[in-house]
Amino acid sequence: xxxxxxxxxxxxxxxxxxxxxxxxxxxxxxxxxxxxxxxxxxxxxxxxxxxxxxxxxxxxxxxxxxxxxxxxxxxxxxxxxxxxxxxxxxxxxxxxxxxxxxxxxxxxxxxxxxxxxxxxxxxxxxxxxxxxxxxxxxxxxxxxxxxxxxxxxxxxxxxxxxxxxxxxxxxxxxxxxxxxxxxxxxxxxxxxxxxxxxxxxxxxxxxxxxxxxxxxxxxxxxxxxxxxxxxxxxxxxxxxxxxxxxxxxxxxxxxxxxxxxxxxxxxxxxxxxxxxxxxxxxxxxxxxxxxxxxxxxxxxxxxxxxxxxxxxxxxxxxxxxxxxxxxxxxxxxxxxxxxxxxxxxxxxxxxxxxxxxxxxxxxxxxxxxxxxxxxxxxxxxxxxxxxxxxxxxxxxxxxxxxxxxxxxx
Ligand code: GAL
Numbered sequence: 001x002x003x004x005x006x007x008x009x010x011x012x013x014x015x016x017x018x019x020x021x022x023x024x025x026x027x028x029x030x031x032x033x034x035x036x037x038x039x040x041x042x043x044x045x046x047x048x049x050x051x052x053x054x055x056x057x058x059x060x061x062x063x064x065x066x067x068x069x070x071x072x073x074x075x076x077x078x079x080x081x082x083x084x085x086x087x088x089x090x091x092x093x094x095x096x097x098x099x100x101x102x103x104x105x106x107x108x109x110x111x112x113x114x115x116x117x118x119x120x121x122x123x124x125x126x127x128x129x130x131x132x133x134x135x136x137x138x139x140x141x142x143x144x145x146x147x148x149x150x151x152x153x154x155x156x157x158x159x160x161x162x163x164x165x166x167x168x169x170x171x172x173x174x175x176x177x178x179x180x181x182x183x184x185x186x187x188x189x190x191x192x193x194x195x196x197x198x199x200x201x202x203x204x205x206x207x208x209x210x211x212x213x214x215x216x217x218x219x220x221x222x223x224x225x226x227x228x229x230x231x232x233x234x235x236x237x238x239x240x241x242x243x244x245x246x247x248x249x250x251x252x253x254x255x256x257x258x259x260x261x262x263x264x265x266x267x268x269x270x271x272x273x274x275x276x277x278x279x280x281x282x283x284x285x286x287x288x289x290x291x292x293x294x295x296x297x298x299x300x301x302x303x304x305x306x307x308x309x310x311x312x313x314x315x316x317x318x319x320x321x322x323x324x325x326x327x328x329x330x331x332x333x334x335x336x337x338x339x340x341x342x343x344x345x346x347x348x349x350x351x352x353x354x355x356x357x358x359x360x361x362x363x364x365x366x367x368x369x370x371x372x373x374x375x376x377x378x379x380x381x382x383x384x385x386x387x388x389x390x391x392x393x394x395x396x397x398x399x400x401x402x403x404x405x406x407x408x409x
Pocket of ligand 1: 029035061228244310
């Protein structure tokens with residue numbers, strides 16, 4: 001007579017579900033309408049394996065969630081899996097041996113052949129071993145425009161940042177906030193990086209952030225970027241909302257002309273049942289430098305000593321990149337899949353722009369892939385200080401930024 005566990009395991013394997021129904025706590029910061037709809041697709045797929053996705057959503061932005069996630073892992077109270085951004089955020093946890101080596105799963109699932117662009121997997125790789133499962137490609141390099149706001153203002157929808165700035169007085173005269181912006185450092189930091197890319201150009205951002213070129217950081221080209229950012233500060237003076245998705249809602253409801261935000265904003269337009277190209281317009285690279293950064297999200301699995309948890313972690317890691325899971329999640333998240341071999345079906349006009357840029361190789365690394373989170377946080381704090389104080393001159397801010405870059409690792 002087989003012990004009950006043997007029968008249980010045999011039955012489960014026959015039905016394609018997990019041998020043991022294991023609860024796995026998964027932390028992330030996806031709490032907006034669009035984000036919640038997307039992460040529910042991961043939970044549904046994991047529950048279908050017979051395991052149980054225990055949702056550990058942490059409200060607020062990544063800047064709120066990351067310290068909580070990291071301190072739990074360092075403090076010996078790890079979750080089963082956690083979302084972080086592509087890039088260097090888990091560097092120290094991996095080097096401390098606290099994150100599970102997923103190389104075996106990556107090889108069994110053929111990730112090296114399916115993840116596109118391959119730089120996403122490079123971002124998960126330390127000393128030749130793979131420590132994360134990339135799940136999407138998000139890019140910050142977007143601006144979202146309310147067609148209604150410009151219609152109310154009696155001006156055409158801009159096709160680029162320059163036209164947007166020119167349209168600002170008409171928007172204000174129509175009682176609109178030209179530029180929507182939440183009041184969190186990562187939002188000003190992200191928007192600055194988009195203006196740096198679009199107005200300064202990809203060579204300049206690489207010189208400053210990639211090469212730490214101090215001449216470039218103190219140069220006239222970068223000064224122009226600061227002038228543009230000061231203009232953005234003026235245009236957002238009446239935007240007092242806190243969270244990024246509240247700022248997106250100002251655009252969705254036509255109260256604001258536009259928002260510089262990553263393409264996770266698409267999830268909010270979808271939940272509001274707005275149609276790309278009709279209700280809203282998207283400008284990759286602010287219509288000046290059509291490029292995307294390969295930001296986005298990956299899942300990491302802290303090591304633990306419970307074999308059932310470890311088995312469930314491995315099952316989840318493999319599941320996240322399955323074609324059907326990639327389509328279900330990314331379609332709701334507004335992001336692009338990490339596989340080049342899946343068809344998202346009829347994508348909207350904005351997602352099509354993104355996929356075309358990705359296919360053309362018009363991509364650059366995200367901030368998180370180039371700079372450490374400590375440097376990013378320092379830059380974000382400077383930008384928020386600049387943003388909140390109209391008397392803070394672009395010249396002084398440029399000097400402060402250059403000083404941060406001079407000390408960046
Ligand atoms: C980013 C993350 C996105 C999006 C955004 C706003 O860091 O990569 O998935 O959710 O935060 O919460």
